[in-house]
Amino acid sequence: MNELTLITPPPGISAADYSMIEQAVMETARGRWFLLEYARRQRAAETQRLADAVDRLEALLARAPQTEPAAEAPAESQAEPPAPAQAEPPAPARNDASEALVERLVDIAWRLREDGADPALCAELEREAAGLRPKAGATGEALAPKTAAPPLATPPWERAREKPAIDPAQDPRVKALARLDGLPIVEKLDLFC
Numbered sequence: 001m002n003e004l005t006l007i008t009p010p011p012g013i014s015a016a017d018y019s020m021i022e023q024a025v026m027e028t029a030r031g032r033w034f035l036l037e038y039a040r041r042q043r044a045a046e047t048q049r050l051a052d053a054v055d056r057l058e059a060l061l062a063r064a065p066q067t068e069p070a071a072e073a074p075a076e077s078q079a080e081p082p083a084p085a086q087a088e089p090p091a092p093a094r095n096d097a098s099e100a101l102v103e104r105l106v107d108i109a110w111r112l113r114e115d116g117a118d119p120a121l122c123a124e125l126e127r128e129a130a131g132l133r134p135k136a137g138a139t140g141e142a143l144a145p146k147t148a149a150p151p152l153a154t155p156p157w158e159r160a161r162e163k164p165a166i167d168p169a170q171d172p173r174v175k176a177l178a179r180l181d182g183l184p185i186v187e188k189l190d191l192f193c
Contacts, residue, residue, distance in 0.1 A: 043117060050108055050125060057101050057132055064098070098132070105129040 009018070025031035109125035180188065 046108075046112060046117070047121070050105070050112070050121075053101065053105055053108065054125070054128055057098065057105065057128075060098050060101065061132065102129050102132045105132075 022035075025035060105125060106129045109122045109129065112125075113119065113122040180191075183191075
């Protein structure tokens with residue numbers, strides 16, 4: 001069984017039953033600790049599985065034959081003028097196993113994002129998967145994800161820039177800060193120390 005598949009509840013247990021069980025466990029400090037620790041361990045295990053998947057992809061790509069015509073040609077044939085360049089480079093053979101691994105990596109990143117995992121980790125996984133996909137010009141087509149990617153969350157430092165500037169005339173804090181700036185250093189130290 002795949003470790004990331006959802007487990008179906010036993011017959012007769014509904015979402016309301018799940019909520020009641022969760023509430024009962026959350027009533028005690030030990031229960032809250034248990035649920036938080038369980039969630040942390042699950043995230044750590046999923047992260048480790050993703051790292052292992054990335055390692056397998058990298059190993060698979062490292063083993064793939066990377067043939068370069070100039071490197072394989074004997075020394076005497078290199079003296080001959082090179083053949084005219086083709087309009088399109090030959091398409092490399094597509095490896096179904098690596099395509100499946102890349103697609104699986106993208107799906108895992110999606111599931112982690114849906115489950116509330118760190119958006120930076122999900123974005124990094126998607127970038128790694130995108131780097132493993134063949135370029136559009138190499139095979140005539142690019143492998144696209146099965147679903148459209150959701151917009152990435154705006155980092156906090158970007159959100160801070162999006163806030164409108166504060167009008168100093170309307171903000172009472174500006175006057176208070178200006179008054180503090182005018183105080184001698186000894187009085188400032190008395191206020192804050």
